[in-house]
Amino acid sequence: MQRKVFVLPIVLIFVNVIIWSQVTVASGGKLGENNELTISFLDIGQGDSVYIEAPNGRQMIIDGGPNENLLTALPEFLPFGDKTIDVLVITNPDADHYAGFIPLLEKFSVGAVVEPGTRSGTSLYKTLEAAIVNENVPHVLAMKGEKIILDQQKNIYFEILFPDRDVSMWESNDGSIVGRLVYGDISILFTGDGTKLTEGIVVFGNDLSGTEILKVGHHGSKTSTGTPLLTEASPSIAIISAGKDNRYGHPSKETTDRLDEENIPYLVTMDEGTVTFVTDGKIVKRK
Numbered sequence: 001m002q003r004k005v006f007v008l009p010i011v012l013i014f015v016n017v018i019i020w021s022q023v024t025v026a027s028g029g030k031l032g033e034n035n036e037l038t039i040s041f042l043d044i045g046q047g048d049s050v051y052i053e054a055p056n057g058r059q060m061i062i063d064g065g066p067n068e069n070l071l072t073a074l075p076e077f078l079p080f081g082d083k084t085i086d087v088l089v090i091t092n093p094d095a096d097h098y099a100g101f102i103p104l105l106e107k108f109s110v111g112a113v114v115e116p117g118t119r120s121g122t123s124l125y126k127t128l129e130a131a132i133v134n135e136n137v138p139h140v141l142a143m144k145g146e147k148i149i150l151d152q153q154k155n156i157y158f159e160i161l162f163p164d165r166d167v168s169m170w171e172s173n174d175g176s177i178v179g180r181l182v183y184g185d186i187s188i189l190f191t192g193d194g195t196k197l198t199e200g201i202v203v204f205g206n207d208l209s210g211t212e213i214l215k216v217g218h219h220g221s222k223t224s225t226g227t228p229l230l231t232e233a234s235p236s237i238a239i240i241s242a243g244k245d246n247r248y249g250h251p252s253k254e255t256t257d258r259l260d261e262e263n264i265p266y267l268v269t270m271d272e273g274t275v276t277f278v279t280d281g282k283i284v285k286r287k
Contacts, residue, residue, distance in 0.1 A: 037156055037183045038287070040077060040276040041215070043269040044069040046243030046250070047096030050190070050215065051077050052158075052181065054150040060087040060158065061104075062190055063097040070100030071107070073274065086111040087148055089158075091177040091192030093120035098128055105131040112138045114148070116192075117168050118175035142177050144205075154281070156183045162194070162202050173218060178202050180211070184281025189233055191217035196226040208233040212284050213277065216240045216259075216266065220251020230262045236284075238266040239275055246270075 034055050042049040044065035051074070052060045059078075064070050085108050090098045093115070102124075104110070113132050132139055140146075144164035147157045160179045167175030176192035178199075189211045191199065199217070202208070214235035217224030219242040238259055242250040251268060259266050267275050276287040 035154070035280045036278045037151075037181075037186075037281070038077070038276065038278050039181065039188060039213070040274055041239045041241060041269060042070070042073045043272075043274045044073060044100065044241075046219065046246040046248070047100075048091070048192070048215075048219070048241045049073070049100060052150070053077065054156050055154055056151045058086045058150045059084075060089065060148065060150060061085060061101075062089040063091055063192070064088065064100030064102075064104060066096040066099050068100060068103050071103055074104075076274075083107065084109045084111075086150070087114065087158075088112070089114045089142075089148075089177065089179075090116070091190070091194075092116060092172045092175065093118055093125050094172055094193065095122070095124055097193070099124060102128050102131055105135050105137070110135065110137045112140055114140045114142050114177070116142050116163050116175050116177045117166065118170055118172045119168055120172065142179075154183065156281075157181075161206050162198060164201065164205065173223070174198055176217075180208075183279055185210070186212050186279045186281055186284055188213040188215070189235065190215040191224065191229075193218040193221075193224070195223050196229075199224070199226055199229040203228050203232045211235045212237075212279075214238040214264070216251070216255065218250075219246075219248070220255045220268070221248070222252040222254040225255050225258060227258055227262070230258060230264060234262070235264055238264050240266055240268045242268055242270050244270045 038053045040051040047066035048063035049065040050062040142160045146160040149157045158181050162178040173193040176194040181188040194217045211233035216238050220240040240251045278287050
């Protein structure tokens, strides 16, 4: 199958890392083009994985979950026979965010992989890195200001808000990718496993007002989703990705109490299953 083609308007090479100031997906698209952007928070157990599909058919997956559950979940969303994914985003190098990408890379043609630059010395992460190299997939270092353009005609893009600096020596959660998906009036904020430290940097350096959906940080851990972030973003709804009977007790009562105090309704994947929203850039509907 022919690999999708990416146009890189600006490419900077520094310390053997390719940094894309802007990434435009320039493949031919798929059948069934409409005006709806689809965002599915997948029920993949104790981990994170979000499938995104633009109106033109371009696809991005933010995090791959802890195991092969991602491959089991994807057929519900992909056209029959489709074995291509445009962009994979790994918000941090913990296994519950990338392990599902290892078998995916073997079975799918992937356009690019985006990572924050934090490090992991585990054998499983080395397997992931080897798979990226073996499949000749472009490897992109996330940096504030970069945009992954999913639909150029409709100006749908994912913007990196953090890291805004070299985080290679940071603890993995502190250095997690934070970004927002934007379509018209709609903004969806993804915080990975970002801690309150990470959130503070993001809140200080960005206008988060107008956030429609918040992907709650670190599966609802008490170390994330602080009041300053909730006050600044003031989302209409929050999504928590956590597995049933997980050993961490996620989501924590501290986090759900903060959401309640800010009058922000929330859904948890272990209770709801996969949660899917569609938007035309003006309104958001649960599907």
